[in-house]
Amino acid sequence: MQLCRAACPSPIGPLTVITDGEDNLCALDFDGYDERLHRLLVRYHGAALTVAETPVPRAIAKALDAYFAGAMDALQALPVRTNGSAFQERVWTALRTIGPGETLSYGALAARIGSAKASRAVGLANGANPVAIAVPCHRVIGADGSLTGFGGGIERKRWLLAHEAAHSGLFAAIA
Template sequence: MTLFFDRLASPLGTLLIISDGSALRALDFHDYESRMRRLLQRHYGSVELQAGHGTGAIGDALSAYFEGDIRALDTLKVETGGTAFQRQVWAALRGIPPGTTTTYGRLAAALGHPTASRAVGLANGANPIAIVVPCHRVVGADGRLTGFGGGLPRKQWLLTHEAHAAGNARLL
């Protein structure tokens, strides 16, 4: 499989953007490139990354998001590998409105698997498309920030950015 690799400057550092020319396949932070490559290998097998031709609509949507249009990412087409359950979790993540959070338990219950909060957490952690598939909107049962592939300071920044743009003073 051949995919296109681009970079985009953001307030959180350089973003790595992987697309197939029409859909976003992976998005990660520059300092987590090795993890992104592992996830690509796990989800797609052998992958050849070619230099892209610019970020196009994906870059425009991400730039708009960082400028305060927190709904700009909603229409981006994403395509992922992963198991059926992982893809179900990732689709559900896109349904969490910007400026809000949920818990692993609530997300598991919403998916019809109320005892699967750990499985939801594992799927969340294997999400190859940061920010656009907003795994950062999931917090621990007590409301504390828990794991985020880009690090907890970035997770806090994203949640604060979205809450501010949405006019939410309180996330949970």
């Protein structure tokens, strides 16, 4: 399988954008996390994949620019192709229903997908999300309201939540 890789600037550091031949977003990650990104790409797209350097597809660049400029719904329409398990896909689809400036605990997300006792499995699926920001795993927090793990680091998670709260009209206390 042939995927396309592009670098995209952002206020929280360079992003790596991975798309397929139809401009579906297959991965979005932070610069410096190449080993994690490669592992996820192989897991979801197969060991025989090849990656070619390309420019960021116009629609994706435009949506990212708009999101970082304050248009909180700009990423919602981006098509994603994640290729996870059926359970992961349920979790990732549910992540996209958490509104900007809102947060959910892992348990609440598990309940939202009809698997109230699967908060640990939801946490694993959340951590295996290959499409940061657009599939907003950063909106999931600990049951006590604490910021828990994020593939891009807690400081980026804090920044994203504060950015969304500031532009969505919601006040959020970001620990």
